[in-house]
Amino acid sequence: MVHVTLPDGTVNEYAAGITAGEVVTDALGRKHGCVAAYVDGVECDLSTMLHKDCSVTGISTSSPEGMYILRHSAAHLLAQAVNELYPDAKPTIGPPIDRGFYYDFAMEPISESDLKPIQKKMHEIARRNHSVERVELGEADLRDHFEHNPYKLEIIDDKLEAGEGSTIYRQGDWYDLCLGPHVPRTATLMHVRLTSVSTAYWRGDQDREQLVRIYGLVEPTKEALKATLARLEEAKKRDHRKLGKELRLFHVDEEVGQGLILWTPRGAVIRQELQDFISHHLRRQGYSQVFTPNIGKLDLYRTSGHFPYYQDSQYPPLVERDLMKRLSDEGCTCGELSNMMSAGDIEGYLLKPMNCPHHVKIYASQARSYRDLPLRLAEFGTVYRWEQSGEISGMTRVRGFTQDDAHLFVTEDQIAQEVLGCIELVQIIFGTLGMEDYRVRVGLRDPDSTKYVGDPARWDKAEQACRDAAESLGVAWTEEPGEAAFYGPKIDFVVKDVIGREWQLGTVQVDYNLPERFDLTYKGSDGEMHRPVMIHRAPFGSMERFVGVLIEHFAGMFPTWLSPTQVHMLTISEKHAAYAAELAADLREAGVRVLVDDSDDTIGKKLRTHRKMRPAYLLILGESEVEGRNVTYLGPDREEHKGVPFDDFRNALLKEISERR
């Protein structure tokens, strides 16, 4: 007999050897929806037999853990299907992920159109309803099972070295190396959908084999799968690349260059509003505005360390025409030229990859005393980075972008307070825009690495300042050792886009390195020369990326103050055009962005057209409005308000805008 403690605290007595599944069924009934169970807190198969007293809790697909198990099992189903259709394909790894599952195979490349038959095969295997059995094997036996699969053998080597269990899971005549747990039968996996095929490197190593990766979704029920697919469709509509085109917010032109954003008038409004908004807070916090050029001499970036260390991710340098010609006449090869540039034998200019060296030079342009500090230099500085071509995407990953950058030159003692001030800015931005779904990452140094510059004691202090600042936010944050820049710790703000990809937006970084490299000093109250510390910070991060994420956050429906055209006036007929023009002039005088449509389309047509542009307010002006000197409008919620006195509308609108709502 065994005594089993259930989640509600009751203790039941069963015959020894009863399975966890049977206990769960006994406790919750036959339709318990559980895919596995915790036995004494450890995830186990439902088929696990219980031989001693323990606690048992079912794991259902309503929990993240349950979904992970379902997805993991679906990955196995996928691998079995692929193996039945492509006997030579070698399964490698196939884990569950937040959005479903994938499995990597060593096989001939396949295309999207090959997914259908694979999916069909998966359904077929699911319907066969194989039981999924856990089998423990000895080492030799284990190797025999995977003798034709070098990838699995490599995993086995690692596992045995790490002392991990050597189990396989078998369904029908197919089996896979796996720790489990898994769903008990393949019929549980009926509701799968393969979504895409892609590639990945074996073990994420660019120098190793390229594998075929197949992605899929799985849900416990048909309805859930339908809902998930619908949600994905919905998300696609928010994609900033799609909306950016529809709403005419930005344009990327093949002929201008990959990853170079052209801000069209409507998008430029949003960016300008955001910049004005943050500028207001910069003045309040005592920042000084500066302007610096888009290029700088190579030597500057040799001193800063950006060149040649980050040469691969920069646009190639600009070299003087005469010099190029002379070198060319001398038969200098590209390789030689590159080497000479790296060695410092050739002078040239670089499109700036960062704003800091320029700001450093402003600091160094005059003697500084402790009374000058903190010195806060701010600039919307455009920087250029040669991102890998396959990485470029919409506005979120680009080759030229404008940082709402600033560099704070501070004394050691001022770090904590200034970091706090930077954090406050980020908080104001996220608060104003209602962005709540972000995570905070505090990047600390890896204690085992030697790549970091600066005194460990100062690092400790700066890391503590970052932790304290993050703590002051009142939101969840994580420490990530090894994620610090080589020159100092940092705080990053990360948000997700509609397809679940994470993007770093705001950042605050403490830097001991650049002041050292440029030999920056200030005279202290003690009359001695001291080294300032720099803080790099960009609350938006990059204007391009931020606006890209913002488009998706608002699904194109911006709050009134950001709306590219805040008020669209639609006339019923041309008889009302003069009234519309009069109101438009009045609102424009007050700084409101107004668009008047007095074309001869019908009002139904105009509404249809203008709704699509998602302005904050749609005004309908006809006979009754002209007579009553009022307006009828659809507000941001698209509720209709009839016959509102114009002044009331105007005042409420201006208030809303000034309050940045």
Added chain:
RNA sequence: GCCACCGUGGCUUAGCGGUAUAGCACCUCAUUGGUAAUGAGGAGGUCGCGAGUUCGAUUCUCGCCGGUGGCUCCA
């Protein structure tokens, strides 16, 4: 950068070895219309670029450019 797929007027898109659909947008005319498409007419494309195969290429092949999904990278 790597792999797969994709590239037809401003946008969405049909099609195919014989120089090409349709809708929206645009222009003109009529219509003066009250809440998600008024009607009629018109203009607009060297089918991403270059080469090859062919009597003939938008269609087939190769290269390049660009996009999408991933991987790798991200000071």
